[in-house]
Amino acid sequence: MAATARIADGPALRPDGAAPTPKVHQPVKARGPWRTGLLLASPAIAVLALLFIAPLFMLVYNSFRTQAGDPTLQNYTRFLGDSFYRDVLWHTLWIGALTTLGCLVVGYPFAVYLRGRSPRARNYLSLVLLSPLLISMVTRAYGWLVLLGPKGPIADGFHAVGLDAPKMLYNDTAVVIGMVHVMLAYMVLPLMGSLDRIDPALTPAAKGLGASGWTCFWRITVPLSLPGMLAGSLIVFSLTVSSFVTPAILGGPTVKLMPYFVYTEATSNLNWPYAAAIGFVLIVVTTILTAVYARLLRGRGGKEVFA
């Protein structure tokens, strides 16, 4: 359908006049591609409008209301006026930045390593990479609870060599470890895509002209993989700052991030407007930060990733 429509649009592409299917493309053109497009997109549009735009609109609307339903700004003045909540916001963004950095540091070499492997090895390693996403985040987080615990295998390893095990649970370290573990695939997959699109002839060509391995890496591989880095970082950061479960389990009572307060205000305190306000602050700040980050990376030569 699509192909014939395109042919109907562009007979100039075939200057030899060989158009053997005039009967097929004629009616398509008559109906117009407009309606077909809208028809095809309409279910997705409905989902977005009713289950994405409307709830977010509801959320923003409610965040400017009191619990009785009167218009107010008190939810925002309460949040922004309280240094406790401002610290929570910084802490959340800090954890998001650390996790993004961790994913880049671990994920970039891993993606480069995957690039050079055989399809078979790539397959197995990709499976391993995706495995954290295949199990429930609850199970995953409790696996870390056991691993990082004071009587876990890592602490045992420290004791075996006569060292005191550092405190690894219920702090930022635990949360970042758990988040990097979950998010790594979101960083590596776009990176692999970017790396795969690099012309394999570029590096040998540069080397033929006398560039060293490192120069090739910094001047060819890294700049050309910026789109993957950008896409991966944006996804990892956005998903991390809105993560509730992993920080809730691994952070314990000491690491309380924005999503925790959204959840408890909504479910325990039943203060929906305040929960909505906290959530909206999180959205706005995340959007601004990711936009700035995207602009910075693009300015450094990365091409448009999100059209």
Add this chain to the structure above:
Amino acid sequence: MNTATATTPATDKAAAGAGRKPIAAGVGERARRLLGAAFAALVGLFLLAPVLVTIASSLTTTSYVTFPPKGLTLHWYAELLNRPEFLDSFLLSIGVAAGAAVVSTALGLAAGLAIHRYPFPGKSVLDRVFSSAFAVPTIVLGIGLLQWYAQLGMASSPLTLLLAHLVLTVPYTVRLVLAGLAGLDRSAELAAAGLGAKAPQVFWHVTLPAVRGPLIAGAFFALITSFDDLTIALFVVTTDMQTLPVRIFNYLQYNYDPTVTAVGTVMVLFAAVAVVIIERVVGVAHLFGADPEQ
């Protein structure tokens, strides 16, 4: 070339990294390979550790979770049979996840085709919203949906949960389909049409095979995203209707015994079976053939 690599270390390094089959692999090359393999193994261990620990500690004879497990028993799996609520939750979760996978794949294919090849009003807006749907915090979406469903007077049901999950999954399937279509050589479609194939035939024999990988990848992502989701589900479920992640999360607030690691292991096995099936049908490589960034 061989003599050149032997003479100066600089050209040695250059030839080693060039990705050709090394005829006389230098020591640097071998060391680099070993280093790479060791690094990959470490990352692999990091990725698998929590799963391995979960599986291992489900076999412990102790009444608390410990690793390495003390003794070996299947007691905790037998214990599961006394807890029908876990089975109910599992069935609910898998039903919603399967529904979300099917629906979001269909929606993703249709919307992807629409965005890729048809001009229609609001197309760029739609494309933009799909891109930004990734970035919206799930917890915020959860609270928004809670308030929106309440506004509409919609009571919690597997259907409301499935609908909620579509928001998480459809952007993925659309993006994957778009990536698949971007990689499709239009001349193949034009050739088929030029040779007299009718529009549905072109779609079925040329277009669809090109997006088959992305479609299956999308369905797979949708399945695990929905099955794994706890954040949205926490806002949508009720005490009577709990998905498996919610059930485990609530259970762990008050209990800390190996029953949960047994459930976790069963879920891991279930996921493994799904992966093997996908591997047989299309090959897991197809999941990564399309890249979710585009």
